[in-house]
Amino acid sequence: MTVIRRHPLVTFFVLTYVLAWVCLPFGFFGSFAPLVAALIVVPITQGRAGLAELGRRIVRWRVPWWCWVLAIGVPLAVHVLAAVLGDPSPIRFVSWGDVLLVFVVRLIDPTEGGMGEEPGWRGFALPGLQARLSPLAATAVLAVVITVWHLPLVFLEGGDHRSTLAGMIIGTVGVTLWYSWLFDRSGGSVLLCIVAHAVEGAIQDDTVLYFGLWLALAVVLVVVDRKTWLGRAPADATTRLPAVGTPR
Helix, strand or coil: CHHHHHCHHHHHHHHHHHHHHCCHHHCCCCCCHHHHHHHHHHHHHHHHHHHHHHHHHHCCCCCCHHHHHHHHHHHHHHHHHHHHHCCCHHHHCCCHHHHHHHHHHHHHCCCCHHHHHHHHHHHHHHHHHHCCCCHHHHHHHHHHHHHHHHCHHHHHHCCCHHHHHHHHHHHHHHHHHHHHHHHHHCCCCHHHHHHHHHHHHHCCCCCHHHHHHHHHHHHHHHHHCHHHHHCCCCHHHCCCCCCCCCCC
16 A cells, blocks of 8 residues: 555556456457546545545536537547548448447446546546646656557457557557647546547547547647646646655
8 A cells, every 4th residue: 555655656557557458368458447547546545535536527517618619629620631631431431320329438438438548547647747747748658658558459450450550659649649738728627538539439530641630730739839738737737636656
C-alpha cells in the first residue's frame, strides 16, 4: 500500500497494461482496464474524496456550448474529410441507424473505448501528470503510454500489420492530443471526452489517411494554442487533491 500511495501513476499504468494484456491469450483486448485501474488506485491513494472528484469529472456536463459542438462535430468532420480525400466507403455505405446504435453502446459500455478508457486516461492520469508537467509534456507522456498499450490490437485485427501499426501510432498520438485539449478546455470534463471518443469510434475507418488527419489536427491545436500547451493546465483540469505521488 505504501508503494501504491507513493507511486499512484506508475501503479495505474502497470495495472492498466496487466488488466488489458492478460486477456490477449483469450483472443480479446481488455479495453476496460483504464477504468478498472483507476477505480483501484484512486480509493487507495486519495480515498473517498478522490472517488468523488473522479465521479464529478465523469458527469460534468455543464461546459461551454462550443465544447459540445466540437466534441461531436470534430470527429464527424475528420471522418467526412477522410472520405472526401480518400476512400468514401466508410461514409457512403454506412447505415446511420447502426452508427447511432454503436455510438450509444460505446457511450455507456465500460468494455468499449470511451467509457472503458476515458475515466482512467483523462479522469485520473492526465490531471496527475499535469500537476507536475506542462499540458504538452503531460500529453506526450500519456501518448507514449497509450500507444504502446494499444499495440497488441495490431496483431489481433490481422491484415497488413505494417500499415495498421503506422496508422495506430499516428492516430493514437493525434487523438491523445485532441482529447487532452478538449479535456482542458472543458474544465476537466471526462464526459465530453467519452462523447468525443464514442463519436470517433462510431464509424469504422482505419486508413492511414484518416489517422493522419487526426495528427494534422493535433499539430494545428499545438501551434495555434502553444502558449497554453507550454504553460500550466487550467485549475479545473488538474487534481484538487494532494499532488499525485505525494505520500499521505
